[in-house]
Amino acid sequence: MDVFNWSYAAEVFPTIFRAMFVTLGITLAAFAAALVFGLVLTLLRRVKFKPVAYLVHGFIEFVRGTPVLVQLFFVYFAWPMVPVIGFKMTAVTAGIVTLGVHYSTYLSEIYRSGIESVDQGQWEASRALNFSKTKTWTKIVLPQAIPPIIPMLGNYLIVLFKETPLLMAISVNEMLMTAKNLGSQVFSFVEVYTIVGLLFLLLSYPSSLLVGYLEKRMNNRYAQKAKKVKKEDVIV
Amino acid sequence: MSAAEIVEVLSRGVTVTVSLMLVSGILALVVAFVAGLSRVSGLKIVRFLTTVYVEFFRGTSLLVQLFWIFFVLPQLFGIRLDPFMAGVITLGLNYGAYASEIVRGSILAVPDGQREAAVALNMSKTQRMRLIILPQALRTMLPGFGNISIELLKATALVSLITLQDMMYLAQNLRAADYSLSLKVFGILLVMYFVLALPLIVLSRYLEKRASRGVANT
């Protein structure tokens, strides 16, 4: 039985800390991809030509219904073998693409809820004012649909962040992989894995508090009748 | 290797995947109710400790938790778990934490008038919860539980990384043995996971639709 070795922990900390920036970079890149691709999926689902909408819906359910880890292996190892459209990617790119596509399916649901929450009257008013279709979207609908969903998008940013350790499975040098490499040199994982866990907590907990705060503000602003949940609302 | 042979090999892992999901799902459900009820407890200390647990498991990454429980626990405390147990405990505690938020949210969403009516009928705290609040909250919880069950099934694939021989692990073995099989193996694997998830997806969408139609109130 080991105990937690503080001096060893101090020694490896800087290396893991540096790897954190790889994790953060991948997180942001994948999230940006998810934001864009998610919007594309949302718009495609609204296409009048039904087969396209069905196909996109099927794609979304399929991606949401299968493990990210399997998708990661598919993108990294199998995609290059797909005839015509297949190509080889670096491990980091494969990771960004996989996480980006996976979470785009979740984000598309959120966009959809945002768009559907815009009152039908807004569309009718835009029509009455003779706005073009593009203008209606960019000037009227999206400006109302996006702000209320920002907290939910924030939530998924945090979820995606916590999903990045998966990429170690294809040897991307993010935090967990770095920790594993360090640990195997001394055959002890106590310090390294604990550090990784704490770093995740340190980043994601304050972020989720921030998201919670945003959520509250948005609720106050957009839903006048949102139920007040007081701190004292204790049941048992 | 033909597609049929690949399916044959991979399906040897179905039992592990499914039983891992079921056992950790049951643990997660128990944890969700215990933690969810604790979070609305009148005792501050109970609320505080549960919040720490929930935020801890939601705030750290699932894979990191799995590695910690599998690799660090034996070194630090001499607690050695086999991969299946490590998987059950990690998935159960992690998804239990998420699901406890659903339990808590659904309980708080029951209109306050219901509690008040139960007080006016002189029901005890336990009776209010058991007879009036929980049965109504349960309806709101179901769609959330459905979605969590899909997430849980997907998350089981992680245990391949601690050498548990589930579908994902067997697929990696196949690929390692013959690199040229990658496309077939992972293509088939994706479909197999989707087939397992399909009943859960259909169920969840049904529950969602039912919930959005809403229950007539009071």
Added chain:
Amino acid sequence: MTGKPIVQFQNVKKSFDELEVLKGFDLDIMPGEKVSIIGPSGSGKTTIIRMLMTLEKPTDGEIIVDGQNLWHMESNGKWVEANEKHLSKIRGNIGMVFQHFNLFPHMTILRNCTEAPVHVLGLNKKEAEQRAKQMLAKVGLAEKEKNYPFQLSGGQKQRVAIARALVMQPKVMLFDEVTSALDPELVGEVLRVIKDLAEQGDMTMILITHEMDFAMEISDRVVFFADGYLTEEGPPEELFNNPKSDRLKSFLQRFSKV
């Protein structure tokens, strides 16, 4: 109506955060008495009966029910805050009907009326159902016992809520603006049920209401609250026909204009 009061409020105050809704009032209610509480909205009327039902805790003062202090109790010779057990003991004397009915949506009408008798009073299912059916018949809804609340009109729901409270056989019944959430054409059926109940005599009733004619008809006494104070009280004829305070005069004027 002689003897000891069944409910006493003694210098009761209530604040929500900074806002003092009730600034100290005394009120004694005798057994069997029918008391209507009227007043402008925001005058704390509802808070009065919610404190009696133990849904709100008074900031100051005492409430005595049938000779027992509601919010305080004696423990080891000391006067301490009431615990749940104490509250529950006294709460058994009181029943309440809410503005928004608060029926249990997941139970049939009959079950709504038997759940508490079975679990709180410990009646067996048969006895409870017998009592419940009796009360449902009394409010004219015997044939609805197998329905669920969502299948009923607002007026029917409120009548079920009255039956549900009656099954518990409380000594004091509280009615919190029970017709305010109803469509105008459904108000009559609910008031009729309450009136029948009042005419049967021995139950103490406290009603918060905006139905002035109704208050006049059934009350032994009307109490007017305004600005956090008990401003005026007396027999209904006197209070309505000969109001003394300006506050009450202007309040009644506004009503007669409508």
